[in-house]
Amino acid sequence: MANASGGTKPKVCVIGLGSMGMGMASSLLRTGFPVAGCDVDAARVEALKGQGATGDISPGAAARGAEILITVVVNAAQTEDVLFGAAGCLNELAADACVISCATMSPEAARAMSERVEATGRRYLDAPISGGSKRAASGELTVLASGSAAAFEASRLVLSAIAAKVYELGDAAGLAASFKMVNQLLAGVHIAAACEAMAFAAKQGLDLAKVYEVITAAAGNSWMFENRVPHILAGDYSPQSAVSIFVKDLSILMDMGRSGSFPLPIAGAALQMFLMAAGAGMARDDDASVARVYERLTGIALPKPT
């Protein structure tokens, strides 16, 4: 195949042109891959075409003949629909194509997806991503990946175009999904804790910018505190990552906990805070909106946009 020789680049189809998928598709175009894009929103497909891609709103039409398929949709159900649904594309791919599946899903779902794809003779890389939309656009994502040696080999060129760091986490689908869920547990809790701490600081009448300065240099710091609290300080809840993402990811985690009889009380408390934000109409707002739940309930004053 093209990528085995290191010569011409394989044809790649990216399905799901949200902030992550669009950035990944752009990174691939920039590094010389032939790219087809697909999204339910025709305007996004057109935007990618403007960068030199082909594309279609139907996965089957977009993916025809692709050697690499990257699915960057919301969850396992959408991934399944893209691959196996009525307008699904799996059978349109090259006979030995590789599916790089980036949606966050349970390890069980990833294993099931992999089995169905591999039953057609194709490869499957369980490949959840991390890093946010800016790093997607610059080709500097972190990819947590697991799958067969053949899946890694087929994906190597594409991964190096979209990622600054690829963790190889084992030879079976599901392992990368498990690592991603551990990360999401921590990330979700840390966002909720950052919001609770800043709301509590406001209740105490503290200078919130000073709190940010002190905490980011202290033992209370987290990656999420450092990244999300500036949204609170700016009073800017336009979604860089929406509340609904953590409702979804922590719900997958809770399902895993229940099915394995494994208690997750801290993550469970965090999920309730994201649900409060969603219930208050903030599901599509930035996940730092959890701070506004405390504001709405208690009457503290958080910063307003300038």
Added chain:
Amino acid sequence: MANASGGTKPKVCVIGLGSMGMGMASSLLRTGFPVAGCDVDAARVEALKGQGATGDISPGAAARGAEILITVVVNAAQTEDVLFGAAGCLNELAADACVISCATMSPEAARAMSERVEATGRRYLDAPISGGSKRAASGELTVLASGSAAAFEASRLVLSAIAAKVYELGDAAGLAASFKMVNQLLAGVHIAAACEAMAFAAKQGLDLAKVYEVITAAAGNSWMFENRVPHILAGDYSPQSAVSIFVKDLSILMDMGRSGSFPLPIAGAALQMFLMAAGAGMARDDDASVARVYERLTGIALPKPT
């Protein structure tokens, strides 16, 4: 006074020679301060004397004539006892001495303590510390400080001997205590979350050293995850910071929440995990012992000491 001229150094008394106070006293001796130490444990007093200090098991006897008193005890009640109790030392201090109070306590307790000290003509610096025993020993603590200009001026030489960084957080006692409580909220939640995440990772059968490698480079990282998870990986729960510390600090936080009608559900969930660890007999073990609560309950296997 001596410190106003920048010449001879003021006589300092350090009360509470645990891992933090002993390190601070050693840093002061190393930088040429005359130091008196006090602890209920006579062996600790003797150990400090071996480094060139004077000392006594009675606060009043140890503090006689001191120009700076540093209290590094467990909580507000002990601080109060040291200052105002039957063997208390406030009236033994120089007439214009300054009390540097390092115990974590509520802002309300810090304000009350400051008022009582200042009513005697002495000064009071609300000065909770952060950084751990190693940085106490090397004179590189972080000090969160608030108080009058006179209290800051009196404390300056001593603070520069014990701290790498001093945050000046306002002109009244209680402000530094509030910042410290915000930090403890986050620190406590992050320890509990780190333990929950590592226990969950063990449940999923993941390589825990690999989880540490991936998470510390990912959005799920926190200062506490990075600092405490190595204890779990080594199976070493000898106390660097004990479970009981966070039971105490998060309980102060919960009291503040209750008295101000301010909900703190994430911190509340974390406190329950520290209480579970304490209830299981681990109160004096390292705070990463929260991971062993999940182990004991669910039968997952965490690393054993080698």
